[in-house]
Amino acid sequence: MLSHRFLLNRTSLSAVANNLCAFKSAxxxxxxxxxxxxxxxxxxxxxxxxxxxxxxxxxICLNEPKTRNTLSLGMMKEILSALTQSWDDKQLRCIVISxxxxxxxxxxxxxxxxxxxxxxxxxxxxxxxxxxxxSIRKAPVPVMAKVNGTVAAGGVQLVASCDIVICSDxxxxxxxxxxxxxxxxxxxxxxxxxxSHSKCLDMLMTGHPITARDAYIQGMVSRVVPESELDNxxxxxxxxxxxxxxxxxxxxxxFFYKQLELSIEEAYKLxxxxxxxxxxxxxSQEGVKSFMEKRKPVWSHL
Numbered sequence: 001m002l003s004h005r006f007l008l009n010r011t012s013l014s015a016v017a018n019n020l021c022a023f024k025s026a027x028x029x030x031x032x033x034x035x036x037x038x039x040x041x042x043x044x045x046x047x048x049x050x051x052x053x054x055x056x057x058x059x060i061c062l063n064e065p066k067t068r069n070t071l072s073l074g075m076m077k078e079i080l081s082a083l084t085q086s087w088d089d090k091q092l093r094c095i096v097i098s099x100x101x102x103x104x105x106x107x108x109x110x111x112x113x114x115x116x117x118x119x120x121x122x123x124x125x126x127x128x129x130x131x132x133x134x135s136i137r138k139a140p141v142p143v144m145a146k147v148n149g150t151v152a153a154g155g156v157q158l159v160a161s162c163d164i165v166i167c168s169d170x171x172x173x174x175x176x177x178x179x180x181x182x183x184x185x186x187x188x189x190x191x192x193x194x195x196s197h198s199k200c201l202d203m204l205m206t207g208h209p210i211t212a213r214d215a216y217i218q219g220m221v222s223r224v225v226p227e228s229e230l231d232n233x234x235x236x237x238x239x240x241x242x243x244x245x246x247x248x249x250x251x252x253x254x255f256f257y258k259q260l261e262l263s264i265e266e267a268y269k270l271x272x273x274x275x276x277x278x279x280x281x282x283x284s285q286e287g288v289k290s291f292m293e294k295r296k297p298v299w300s301h302l
Contacts, residue, residue, distance in 0.1 A: 048075040050100075051082045056093035057238050058082070059146075065101025071154045072109040073121075076128040083135050083143070090301045093242045095139060096234060097162065098146040104171070107153025107187075126186055129154055133161040133190065137257050140250040142241055146234050147171045147212075148227060157187035160194055160220055163253065166234060167212045168227040173220065176207035193260075194219045245283035246301040252278075 041054035050061040060082045062069040069075070079097070086092060099105060108129075113122055136143045145159045147167035152174050159165055159173070175184040175191075184204055191200045195218040202208060215221040225233045241249070255274045259267040278284050282302045290297035 046078050048072070049078045049082060053092075056091050056242055057096060058085075058092060058094070059096045059098060062097070062099035062105060065099075065103070067109070068103040068106035069099050069101060069155070070106050070109040071129060071158070072112060073125055073128060076125075076132060080128065080132050080135060083132065083139065087140055090246060092141055093246060094141050094238050095143045096146050096238070097143065097158070099149065102149045104147050104149040104151045105155030105158065106150075107155050107157075107177075129157065129186065132158065136161050136163070140253070141246065142249065142253065144234070144237065146230065147221075148230055150174065150209075153177050153184055153187060156220075157184075157190045160187070160190035164237065165221045166223050166225070166230065166237065167215070167221050168230045169212050169224055170227050171212040171215075171224075172209050173203075173212075173215050174207065174209035175203050178205060179207045191220070245281070245287065245297075245299045247281055247283050247299075248278065248287075251281070 041052055043050065043052045045051075045063065048062070048064050050059075050063045052059045052061070060079055062075065062079075064070070064075065083095060083097075108125060112125055142163045144164040144166065145162040147159060147165065148171060149168075150172050151159050153176065156173050156175055175187050177184045188200065188204055191203070199210075199214075199218050203210060210218070212221060212224045216224045223233065223237075251274065255270065259270055262270060283297070283299050286299065287297045
């Protein structure tokens with residue numbers, strides 16, 4: 001966004017370099033303070049999920065390991081409720097979806113999909129997960145999946161739809177439903193938009209599982225870390241998110257998903273418009289000012 005004249009001015013370049021060093025130093029100190037801060041944790045355990053909220057981070061933990069955390073209609077209703085709660089609360093900075101037990105989620109509850117349950121219930125189940133997926137996209141804060149275990153079928157769809165996915169090296173992903181006569185059509189939608197088509201169809205047609213490293217290579221997973229480092233990695237990422245302006249990330253996330261639906265020409269037009277809108281935000285002006293003044297920005301999240 002800098003002018004050519006500014007870029008060619010050595011004095012200005014030197015000033016920018018000095019500012020950047022000071023900015024990095026300030027942010028480094030901020031990281032230290034944030035990682036060592038503590039805030040009261042609010043916890044609520046319901047029938048299917050455990051919800052906790054602390055220091056701007058809401059964690060939705062799938063908490064029914066005895067069913068392998070199946071995405072039953074009841075489970076999905078609780079996920080959706082926790083996911084969409086208090087979006088206008090400026091203290092909310094990130095939502096993390098995690099689980100208990102060795103199976104992150106085994107996907108839909110097949111007992112709920114039996115023919116005798118009726119077509120209306122079957123459609124309601126698939127529609128509910130779709131509603132969760134769109135809510136993840138619409139959420140004004142990043143939604144992150146924390147994965148430590150096996151993810152199957154509809155669980156893969158849920159993970160693949162999150163903004164950021166962090167998993168342990170013990171994790172794996174599988175879509176085995178073709179083995180028992182059901183093609184994983186809805187998981188295929190999320191998977192095909194982030195993976196190569198050949199690997200996606202390999203998983204969907206053969207039921208062959210992939211490792212965490214394979215999922216990373218295919219773009220389904222953002223980062224893979226040793227199991228012992230998973231919690232620390234989540235803290236590191238959420239701290240980095242909290243250092244940013246909520247308003248800026250909300251604008252950026254909305255734009256990111258919108259431009260995926262557009263042609264390249266339309267996307268660039270929208271991108272220019274959003275950059276202009278971004279520069280009008282109070283936090284954008286504060287960010288530029290703090291950079292020039294070699295200090296940490298004080299966000300209003302507006």
